Amino acid sequence: MSDKTPQDPLEQAESPSPVPAPATEQPPAEAPDGADSVLRKIFTGSGMVSVLAVLLALIIGGLLIASTDQRVEATAGYLFARPADFFGAVWSAATRSYVALFQGSVFNPRGSGLAGQIAPLMETLTIATPLITAGLGVALAFRAGLFNIGAQGQIIIAGILASWVGFALHLPLGLHLLLVLVAGVVGGAIWGGIVGLLKARTGAHEVIVTIMFNYIALYLVRYLLDTPAFQRPGETTPISPILDATAVYPQIFGSQYRLHLGFLLAIAATVFVWWLLNRSTIGFEFRAVGANPKASLTAGINVSRATVLVMAIAGGLAGLSGVAQVAGTEKVLTDGVAATYGFDAITVALLGRSSPWGTFAAGVLFGAFRAGAVQMQIQTGTPIDIVLVVQSLIVLFIAAPPLVRAVFGLNPRKKKPATAGTSRKAASTGGAA
Structure with a gap:
């Protein structure tokens, strides 16, 4: 009797053979039409990209709001002497407008009772x-x-x-x-x-x-x-x-x-x-x-x-x-x-x-x-058109997911190429698609 135990069939499939068989290559899938492919990528991308696109649009919108603020213009004159004043004015201008937007669209703490709020x-x-x-x-x-x-x-x-x-x-x-x-x-x-x-x-x-x-x-x-x-x-x-x-x-x-x-x-x-x-x-x-x-x-x-x-x-x-x-x-x-x-x-x-x-x-x-654009203009004097700008920026960023990922450092994961060994293992276990 031989002392050698029979080798597992899966191990036999994975063991190297004298002449390795080339990995079978799947035929490339037929690519969809260019326009349809672009639209499908835009419309069915990651939901996180949508959230980040809104956030990025709000940030740029805030910068645009600050660029027309009088206090920001005044502090920009001595930016290098007292940079904290300038950045504080930018933050204040943007946040005041967005707080007014929130109060005009979601909850107004100054309303009369809960019904008004x-x-x-x-x-x-x-x-x-x-x-x-x-x-x-x-x-x-x-x-x-x-x-x-x-x-x-x-x-x-x-x-x-x-x-x-x-x-x-x-x-x-x-x-x-x-x-x-x-x-x-x-x-x-x-x-x-x-x-x-x-x-x-x-x-x-x-x-x-x-x-x-x-x-x-x-x-x-x-x-x-x-x-x-x-x-x-x-x-x-x-x-x-x-x-x-x-x-x-x-x-x-x-x-x-x-x-x-x-x-x-x-x-x-x-x-x-x-x-x-x-x-x-x-x-x-x-x-x-x-x-x-x-x-x-x-x-x-x-x-x-x-x-x-x-x-x-x-x-x-x-x-x-x-x-x-x-x-x-x-x-x-x-x-x-x-x-x-x-x-x-x-x-x-x-x-x-x-x-x-x-x-x-x-x-x-x-x-x-x-809903909040009117209240934002009444409270802070920010033009209603800034809302249209933010909406347009959202569309722009939604249509360019790579730009949003690049801004926030979200690189898409790349699939690892299949090796010959994994191909032979998939074939031996019946893992064909």
Whole structure:
């Protein structure tokens, strides 16, 4: 009998052979189109980059605020003699403005009672409501590989239909509001679904089509507001009649705040989009089409149907923003019903990395910027435009993740190349992908 024990099969596989077999190389994956690859990296990058992009934008915004402060200009004259005065003035100018921004958007300790102290937060949530729902529409489309910049037009069409149902029909409470909501969502869904249909049937690029649809919706609402069907009697300005009381969103916490039912619907829409993308079959198809349309088609997924459906749902989500405008805050239809919510929704989805809850948080953040800008200007004299500068800087840094990582010293980890030994070990253990 031999004293040698049998060698383990795995050890035999790992032991060097007289003629080492070359490691099998996997064929390189087919690279996506250049534009799609860039957009996908921008929209689906690390969440930490988003947070740092906001922080970096606030820092630069603070420096811009300080550059226009009179005390900073005065201390800059003797910077080298007393540098502490200069840097103290810079810190004071930036922090005073941001504290005023916080007090105007989240909590004002000088308010009368708790109701007055949380009034800024209620206003922030009110402004954030259309940003959230429109941002969800943009984010959902991108998860399916589509760049929906038509939220502006979808909001307008939804506002047209919802307002007409609100002031032209006189129905009981509950039923009237439900029809207003349905009309707005269906209007936005149709406006977005047409884009998806053109994309699926003719190959028309959704960016070009949505841009044109935005202009069509804008000029359509301007035309309708000059017609007897939409113009308020006795008015020469383009404004519709006031919506019936039965067609208006109720205030959640009473008439002292503008926060209305639309915010709860925005939360419900966020949950719906999360469920759709992560728990439903159609959501899996959306994500598969967004990752690789050709592979999805080979796997049996109806890419054309997914394109039409995702654009229709995205339009319906943006339609919620139109309903929130006419039935929640404005109570009337004007040609400025969409304001800039449709375009800001792109930034919100960008900052939220196209995830439902990330988009929700980004919408609240941008709502806080808008709500607090007025208070910041009143208290410190800082121009409101500085908020637009900060928002623009956020977009810039979100679109350039390597720049943000370089500023904060966050170098991405590089994958170690596979060695021949590890390849043979993977092969022996059946670890093929």
